[in-house]
Amino acid sequence: MLPPLRLTRRGRLVLIVLVAVxxxxxxxxxxxxxxxAPRGAGASSRVxxxxxxETLWGIARVLAPEGDTRVIVARLAGMNQLATIDLVPGQTLRLP
Incomplete structure (x- = not known):
């Protein structure tokens, strides 16, 4: 039979630090x-x-009037997997 494990003060400190790490x-x-994690069409995205x-450029300017419109256009195109920036009336776009 093994004797019970007894930790010294230093041993307890080392164990606490190890658990914290x-x-x-x-x-x-x-x-x-x-x-x-990729963000899907969850609660944070709008349609x-x-x-x-309407143009993608115009929508981007409304979304971020103070930001760089080119970046927003690229983000919208990527989010919606657009091959071109041409939009069709009735088309749905996910917005950030």
């Missing part, structure tokens, strides 16, 4: 994983129905 690593991995005369 493992806990922090788990939280870090969970955070990185959640940030890297816009294209009206006659």
């Amino acid at each position: 493992v806990f922090c690593l788990i939280l870090s991995v969970a955070r990185v994983t959640s940030l890297a 816009h129905v294209v009206q006659p005369g």
